[in-house]
Amino acid sequence: SQKIEQNSEALNIQEGKTATLTCNYTNYSPAYLQWYRQDPGRGPVFLLLIRENEKEKRKERLKVTFDTTLKQSLFHITASQPADSATYLCALAADSSYKLIFGSGTRLLVRP
Amino acid sequence: DAGVIQSPRHEVTEMGQEVTLRCKLISGHNSLFWYRQTMMRGLELLIYFNNNVPIDDSGMPEDRFSAKMPNASFSTLKIQPSEPRDSAVYFCASSEQTGNTEAFFGQGTRLTVV
Numbered sequence: 001s002q003k004i005e006q007n008s009e010a011l012n013i014q015e016g017k018t019a020t021l022t023c024n025y026t027n028y029s030p031a032y033l034q035w036y037r038q039d040p041g042r043g044p045v046f047l048l049l050i051r052e053n054e055k056e057k058r059k060e061r062l063k064v065t066f067d068t069t070l071k072q073s074l075f076h077i078t079a080s081q082p083a084d085s086a087t088y089l090c091a092l093a094a095d096s097s098y099k100l101i102f103g104s105g106t107r108l109l110v111r112p
Numbered sequence: 113d114a115g116v117i118q119s120p121r122h123e124v125t126e127m128g129q130e131v132t133l134r135c136k137l138i139s140g141h142n143s144l145f146w147y148r149q150t151m152m153r154g155l156e157l158l159i160y161f162n163n164n165v166p167i168d169d170s171g172m173p174e175d176r177f178s179a180k181m182p183n184a185s186f187s188t189l190k191i192q193p194s195e196p197r198d199s200a201v202y203f204c205a206s207s208e209q210t211g212n213t214e215a216f217f218g219q220g221t222r223l224t225v226v
Contacts, residue, residue: 034214043116043203043217044155089155091215099168100145100205100215104154 002027004103006090012109019077021106023090026071028101030092033066033073038087038105047088048075080110116206118218125225130192133221135204137185145205145215146179146189155203161187194225 003026013019023033032051036044050057050066050073057064063076077084089105117136125131137144144161159169164181172179176195181187191198201222205215 041220043205043220044215045217046214049214098143099157099160100207101157102147102155 002101004028004090004092004101006088006103006106008104008106010107010109012111013080015081015110015112017080019080019084019108019110021075021088021108023073023075023103024071025092028071028092029068032093033064034091034100035062035064035073035075036089036091036102038089044089044102077108080108082110082112084108085110116204116216116218118202118204118221120221121219122222123224125194125223127195127225128193129225130190131194131198131223131225133189133191133202133204133223135187135189135218137187137204137206138216139185141206141208141216142184143207143209143215144181144187145207146187147203147205149201149203149220158189191223194223196225199223199225 005024032049034049035047037047038044048057048059048064050064052068061078065074087105087107089102091100091102119134142163146158147155148158149155158171159179160167161181177191179189201220203217203220205217207213207215
C-alpha cells in the first residue's frame, strides 16, 4: 500500500542544535517533494520544494535532501531557535494527476 | 491578494444538519484542494479540482460529502447529513498549476458536530 511516514514522536532539541526530520514513502514515485510548516490553529505554510533530480536544496537555515533510491527525504534546520517550534509536514504528488498527499507530520520543540 | 479565504472559521452543528464550508481561491490559481485534518488521521486529501473540474474525489469519505466549484475563484464543500465523526478541521488550498508548485492554505474551518 502507499504510505508517507513521518516520525509521530515529537523531536525535542536544545536551541542552537540542528534538527533533522525524516520523511519516508512507499509505493510512490514522486517527481518532487515538498515540506510545510504548521503552527497550532493555522494552515500549513510552504517551505521548500525539491525535485527528483536534485539531491539537496537550501534556503537560509533550512536544508532538504531527497534520495529516490532510499525513498526518503531529510529536512534539516540548523542553528535552531524556539521560534522554529512547530509541526513539519512533508508532501508529494501521488501520481501523474499531481494530487498533493501529506504525511502526518512531526512536531519539533526547540528548548531555549 | 488576501490569500485563500475560508468561511466560517468555526462551525458547531447538530447531527443530521447540513453544513456548507466555503473557500475563495487566490486569483489566478487554477488548482483547488480540500483537506480534512484530525489528530488520528492527519491531513487527508478529500478532493481536488483543476480548472474548475474535479480530477480526483477518491478521498471523499462517502456520499454525504459533495464539493463544487461553480467558478474559477470559489468552492464549497457540503456535508449532508452531518455526523459527529465528521468533526475535524477542514482546509482548502490552491496553487497556480497542477504539479510542482506550492500550495497555499486557508486558515481552516473547525467543524464540530454534536
